């Protein structure tokens with residue numbers, strides 16, 4: 234067999250690493266997590282379609298027969314987390330569990346792509362296929378059952394996954410806390426510092442509240458290890474440092490916005506995005522429009538910014 238695709242194996246966990254294509258190659262990967270109990274086997278996220286061979290190899294390496302996978306648990310609806318849902322559903326017959334907030338997007342790849350890549354006219358020049366649809370397989374695997382904060386999933390032998398809602402990056406995101414090993418599994422609320430795109434958040438203050446929630450959770454639940462979709466496994470102390478860094482990065486996006494609105498009264502939405510991305514040497518793309526829009530709405534609600542005609546003015 235070729236090189237192992239299992240990047241981490243401890244207790245009930247086996248992490249499968251999948252490289253990301255294009256600009257992201259080498260800088261980051263996405264990971265999916267097998268959680269193996271005595272009664273049931275779960276997989277957290279299905280990854281991206283280009284990672285399907287790695288996922289297939291993982292079943293062989295772990296000696297799990299596809300029909301033995303019971304559950305697919307989804308952290309959130311983004312393309313690199315649901316890309317093999319269709320394949321898994323067809324091959325394993327697993328039950329798919331996820332947050333109810335974006336179930337419609339999980340069930341419809343085109344809707345999923347349009348809702349984020351083409352969320353704004355300024356993003357409509359991005360190619361849906363290349364930017365989003367190609368990351369997901371030809372068929373969808375819709376959510377069969379909804380899970381919410383605090384819900385537990387007992388896999389047997391003491392392995393219990395507790396659902397932890399972590400909103401902000403997506404407004405329908407959950408993580409999982411495995412109670413016997415005190416291991417927290419989260420996908421994208423804490424993005425790694427080497428992420429090549431502007432911090433993606435849909436609501437800045439909800440994002441900040443989630444940073445606070447994770448920080449508290451680490452202490453109160455005596456978390457021993459944190460598994461991430463796009464980063465290496467970390468201790469609670471290392472995760473705390475990452476939380477601080479994530480807070481700082483969201484603050485930096487907003488500080489850039491204020492600077493550029495003050496310097497260029499009447500600045501357009503796309504130009505503001507470009508300048509904020511340039512400040513941090515980030516790719517000027519559709520994800521960044523989501524974050525800039527979210528903070529503009531928040532500034533507007535607080536009376537700090539106003540839209541006049543086509544342009545944005547700082548009035549704080």
Ligand SMILES: [Zn+2]
Nearest residue numbers: 309311402421
């Ligand atoms: Zn995501």
